[in-house]
Amino acid sequence: MTRFVLTGATGFLGSHLMAELLRDGHTVVALGRGSGESGLKERIARQLAWFGLDSEGDRVHCVEAELLKPRLGLGQAAYRELCSHPATIVHLASDTRFAPANRAASLATNVESLAAVLDFARDSAAPFFHYVSTAYVAPADCSLCREEPVAHGSFANIYEETKARAELQVAQRCRELGLPYSILRPSIVYGDCRTGRSNSFTALYHHVKALELIRGIYLNDLASQGGAKSRASGIALGPDGTLKLPLRIFLPRKGHLNLIPIDFFVAAATRIIAAPRPAAIYHLTSRTPSTMEELALFCEAFLGIAGIEIRYGEPPASLRPNPAEALFGKLIEPYRPYLSDTRSFDSTNLTAVAPGIAPPPLSYPIFERCMRYAVEVNWAHTR
Amino acid sequence: MVLPGSAAEVAALLRLFQEAEISWTARGNGSNILGFELDEGAIIDLNRMRELSFDEKNWSVRIGPGVSAFELQRAAFARGYRVHVAEPAALVVASFMCSGILSLFATSYGTSAEGVLDARFVAPDGSAFSMNQKEGPNLFAFAPAPQSTPGICVSADLKLHPMTDDEEGALIPCSTLAEGLELARELAQRRIGFAVGVLGIEYVASFMSPTQELAGEVKSVLADSLGMACLVLVLGDSYAMGSLKQMGHPLIDQRLFRALSLGLPDLASAPWLDLLPQLSQDEPFGYLKAEGFAELAETALAPSPERLAQKVDPELREFHEKLYARPELTDLVWLNMFRITSSRIGREKHFFPILLYLPLEAGLIEELGARFQAIAKPRGIKHEVGFVTPIDAGKRCIFEYDYYVDQCDAGEIARVREAIAEVAAVIDEVGARTGTLRWMRYVLYQGFCRMENLLYTEVPRG
Numbered sequence: 001m002t003r004f005v006l007t008g009a010t011g012f013l014g015s016h017l018m019a020e021l022l023r024d025g026h027t028v029v030a031l032g033r034g035s036g037e038s039g040l041k042e043r044i045a046r047q048l049a050w051f052g053l054d055s056e057g058d059r060v061h062c063v064e065a066e067l068l069k070p071r072l073g074l075g076q077a078a079y080r081e082l083c084s085h086p087a088t089i090v091h092l093a094s095d096t097r098f099a100p101a102n103r104a105a106s107l108a109t110n111v112e113s114l115a116a117v118l119d120f121a122r123d124s125a126a127p128f129f130h131y132v133s134t135a136y137v138a139p140a141d142c143s144l145c146r147e148e149p150v151a152h153g154s155f156a157n158i159y160e161e162t163k164a165r166a167e168l169q170v171a172q173r174c175r176e177l178g179l180p181y182s183i184l185r186p187s188i189v190y191g192d193c194r195t196g197r198s199n200s201f202t203a204l205y206h207h208v209k210a211l212e213l214i215r216g217i218y219l220n221d222l223a224s225q226g227g228a229k230s231r232a233s234g235i236a237l238g239p240d241g242t243l244k245l246p247l248r249i250f251l252p253r254k255g256h257l258n259l260i261p262i263d264f265f266v267a268a269a270t271r272i273i274a275a276p277r278p279a280a281i282y283h284l285t286s287r288t289p290s291t292m293e294e295l296a297l298f299c300e301a302f303l304g305i306a307g308i309e310i311r312y313g314e315p316p317a318s319l320r321p322n323p324a325e326a327l328f329g330k331l332i333e334p335y336r337p338y339l340s341d342t343r344s345f346d347s348t349n350l351t352a353v354a355p356g357i358a359p360p361p362l363s364y365p366i367f368e369r370c371m372r373y374a375v376e377v378n379w380a381h382t383r
Numbered sequence: 384m385v386l387p388g389s390a391a392e393v394a395a396l397l398r399l400f401q402e403a404e405i406s407w408t409a410r411g412n413g414s415n416i417l418g419f420e421l422d423e424g425a426i427i428d429l430n431r432m433r434e435l436s437f438d439e440k441n442w443s444v445r446i447g448p449g450v451s452a453f454e455l456q457r458a459a460f461a462r463g464y465r466v467h468v469a470e471p472a473a474l475v476v477a478s479f480m481c482s483g484i485l486s487l488f489a490t491s492y493g494t495s496a497e498g499v500l501d502a503r504f505v506a507p508d509g510s511a512f513s514m515n516q517k518e519g520p521n522l523f524a525f526a527p528a529p530q531s532t533p534g535i536c537v538s539a540d541l542k543l544h545p546m547t548d549d550e551e552g553a554l555i556p557c558s559t560l561a562e563g564l565e566l567a568r569e570l571a572q573r574r575i576g577f578a579v580g581v582l583g584i585e586y587v588a589s590f591m592s593p594t595q596e597l598a599g600e601v602k603s604v605l606a607d608s609l610g611m612a613c614l615v616l617v618l619g620d621s622y623a624m625g626s627l628k629q630m631g632h633p634l635i636d637q638r639l640f641r642a643l644s645l646g647l648p649d650l651a652s653a654p655w656l657d658l659l660p661q662l663s664q665d666e667p668f669g670y671l672k673a674e675g676f677a678e679l680a681e682t683a684l685a686p687s688p689e690r691l692a693q694k695v696d697p698e699l700r701e702f703h704e705k706l707y708a709r710p711e712l713t714d715l716v717w718l719n720m721f722r723i724t725s726s727r728i729g730r731e732k733h734f735f736p737i738l739l740y741l742p743l744e745a746g747l748i749e750e751l752g753a754r755f756q757a758i759a760k761p762r763g764i765k766h767e768v769g770f771v772t773p774i775d776a777g778k779r780c781i782f783e784y785d786y787y788v789d790q791c792d793a794g795e796i797a798r799v800r801e802a803i804a805e806v807a808a809v810i811d812e813v814g815a816r817t818g819t820l821r822w823m824r825y826v827l828y829q830g831f832c833r834m835e836n837l838l839y840t841e842v843p844r845g
């Protein structure tokens with residue numbers, strides 16, 4: 001039985017990792033912030049309940065902390081107590097928003113907080129430090145990205161930029177401290193491919209959710225308001241009940257979306273953690289990324305719509321998007337760079353520690369299972 | 384109760400009352416919220432004095448003390464001007480006597496004497512004086528202490544303001560009050576828009592909704608489902624609207640506001656509503672920037688006067704259909720210049736406004752708001768931020784925080800009285816600490832004071 005300190009345990013990846021570590025009989029210290037009405041303990045309990053792990057509560061310790069403050073914002077005694085039990089640290093806490101307006105918050109959470117977190121690793125004599133980064137720290141123009149330290153490059157958003165800066169800082173500071181570390185770089189994570197379950201509905205789900213919203217508005221217009229507005233945008237109901245929803249998505253180039261299920265992330269991460277290799281970097285990515293055309297077909301089939309068109313190149317100057325296209329375009333704006341991504345990822349290091357563990361290609365049955373679950377729970381995050 | 388018809392009759396009355404030692408109180412429409420228009424002795428009701436004459440070459444309109452805000456604005460508007468008035472039923476002169484004019488237009492039209500060219504009075508001894516005379520009472524002065532009435536105002540010359548033909552309104556939602564305050568300050572400082580105000584959600588919901596029930600639903604949609612802490616209302620010309628967009632703010636523009644107003648019945652039940660904030664976590668309210676969002680809202684809500692009228696009592700439906708078929712009822716500029724904005728507040732319960740002039744600093748306003756809340760909450764008093772309007776290029780603002788009280792509930796009245804005493808102590812304490820707070824309580828009978836005297840003249844500390 002090993003003791004782990006996790007940051008980000010209230011989040012999507014963190015909660016799944018926490019649950020798996022508990023199932024394996026380990027002890028977990030969740031280090032996180034109190035938020036608004038509910039404290040950390042309550043939020044962790046909510047996550048555990050979702051995993052059906054209520055009874056494992058005695059092996060979870062919640063420590064409300066402020067990652068941006070020296071000594072994690074804890075009093076002397078509380079900090080000393082926390083440091084007195086050396087534990088492997090898995091640092092997942094991150095601001096995962098992309099918008100430039102969140103620059104200051106992203107820098108603070110993703111980069112500046114490392115100072116206190118790594119001080120804590122030193123003060124508690126942590127045996128190992130695992131940093132969860134993202135596959136997208138690699139430059140966008142790199143066709144085959146290696147499991148190597150980041151090169152400076154241009155980034156699609158503040159998230160990628162701060163994660164890349166964080167990787168460099170982790171590596172440098174850990175070397176100075178003589179603290180063994182590894183870096184895990186997942187691509188884009190969706191729910192459990194076997195059960196469809198998820199407790200977070202961003203990324204892949206975001207697009208389906210946006211389409212569902214738009215579909216709902218027009219179905220209602222056609223069903224109960226005469227549908228004049230729908231017809232004006234060329235939206236109509238087909239004889240088989242399919243909603244014809246013309247939606248042109250313009251992308252600069254053909255690319256693919258690298259998606260992995262959360263169960264693969266957990267399986268790979270636990271292997272890495274079980275046999276830690278100092279200074280190793282791992283790509284937790286798919287070898288069979290999905291094309292936009294595939295995903296568009298999946299969405300159409302799942303939502304009973306037709307008319308999504310992926311077009312490549314600049315939108316014509318004369319293009320007047322209909323309101324549905326305009327809203328969809330706006331809602332998926334943060335994700336746009338990922339829709340025409342051409343990077344592929346080498347995962348030699350991962351294969352070495354976790355042979356035989358690979359994510360399945362995202363098939364329609366998996367997609368449908370995951371989306372059906374999301375709709376069933378009405379896209380309700382547990383956070 | 385006497386109803387004089389002229390300044391001479393007012394003078395004769397005041398002389399008579401002085402000789403006979405009869406106390407008196409002036410009365411306008413009797414609707415000020417603090418009850419200063421009823422007292423022992425005679426009530427001098429000024430409703431018969433309804434002079435209304437324009438001197439356009441001097442950008443001036445003369446009014447008698449019986450002219451209401453609505454009458455005056457309507458007459459000015461018909462000639463292509465705007466005046467600065469309070470809620471429609473208030474008599475304009477009474478508003479000056481009582482509090483000065485409080486509205487979002489204070490951003491560009493200022494407050495207190497800023498709106499006045501001259502005013503004529505009859506003093507308690509029956510003698511006449513005007514503001515624009517070398518000798519006589521100095522109504523331009525302001526003292527931070529209770530005052531007695533300078534007499535009866537028998538006519539006032541108010542400023543006419545020009546309008547342009549491209550005026551529009553927009554609401555900018557904010558996730559925190561501090562964000563809204565900072566935006567309002569910036570707009571005032573940059574002089575973008577001629578009327579700016581940060582509106583609390585209760586305020587906006589009451590303003591938009593024809594019934595109390597609907598107001599409750601709207602409040603929950605805006606605050607809980609969409610995550611709005613406040614909305615910044617901006618009125619301006621097309622250049623101001625262009626600037627707002629250029630600054631990158633998500634806007635509820637005039638068209639969307641109309642769709643929301645007339646589509647309120649479907650808003651609360653819209654199944655897609657919860658998804659919107661989830662889909663815009665990166666940029667709250669970013670969806671408002673999608674071209675055609677207003678059209679999408681029209682598709683979703685099917686807004687129409689008939690639809691909205693379904694929500695009122697059956698016997699009122701026909702009236703509401705006709706009413707909301709008028710474009711004014713969803714026109715942000717019109718609704719604000721006639722101050723309909725505030726006229727629906729207090730529909731559920733009487734409201735007691737705590738009104739302050741102070742620097743437009745989020746920290747200070749949040750501190751006061753939190754303390755007013757802490758006073759109200761344990762006493763079970765309903766309490767909400769009303770509005771904040773920048774004045775004088777954002778150097779100062781008007782801040783209204785409202786307590787709500789059921790006037791038929793003696794217990795609640797007692798609790799509110801007790802709460803107000805605590806509020807007074809907080810205002811005194813913060814006022815002494817900062818030296819920049821002015822409480823509206825002291826503006827009674829000083830509403831004609833020079834704006835700068837009110838806002839900036841050093842108040843004795845401690």
Ligand SMILES: Cc1cc2nc3c(=O)[nH]c(=O)nc-3n(C[C@H](O)[C@H](O)[C@H](O)COP(=O)(O)OP(=O)(O)OC[C@H]3O[C@@H](n4cnc5c(N)ncnc54)[C@H](O)[C@@H]3O)c2cc1C
Nearest residue numbers: 409411412413414415419448469473474477478485536725
């Ligand atoms: C729902 C609601 C919304 C409101 N919204 C606003 C708003 O948006 N902006 C704003 O500025 N105010 C607002 N008010 C406040 C209201 O406009 C003022 O209190 C206004 O003074 C009321 O006008 P009245 O004619 O009813 O005055 P009254 O209540 O009749 O009189 C007000 C005071 O003035 C004195 N007075 C009246 N006439 C004269 C005179 N000719 N000479 C000397 N003294 C006189 C009276 O003795 C009394 O002390 C609102 C009030 C309500 C109830």
Ligand SMILES: NC(=O)c1ccc[n+]([C@@H]2O[C@H](COP(=O)([O-])OP(=O)(O)OC[C@H]3O[C@@H](n4cnc5c(N)ncnc54)[C@H](OP(=O)(O)O)[C@@H]3O)[C@@H](O)[C@H]2O)c1
Nearest residue numbers: 008009010011012013092093094109133134186187188189
């Ligand atoms: N999800 C993906 O597809 C994906 C892909 C690649 C990499 N990753 C990486 O995996 C990690 C976890 O991602 P996720 O998807 O699980 O994210 P998530 O669901 O958004 O969770 C983020 C976690 O970080 C915590 N956090 C955020 N800001 C914080 C702060 N200032 N102080 C303390 N804690 C803070 C959150 O705590 P609160 O609950 O208090 O907000 C939450 O526990 C991140 O490092 C991310 O970069 C994720």
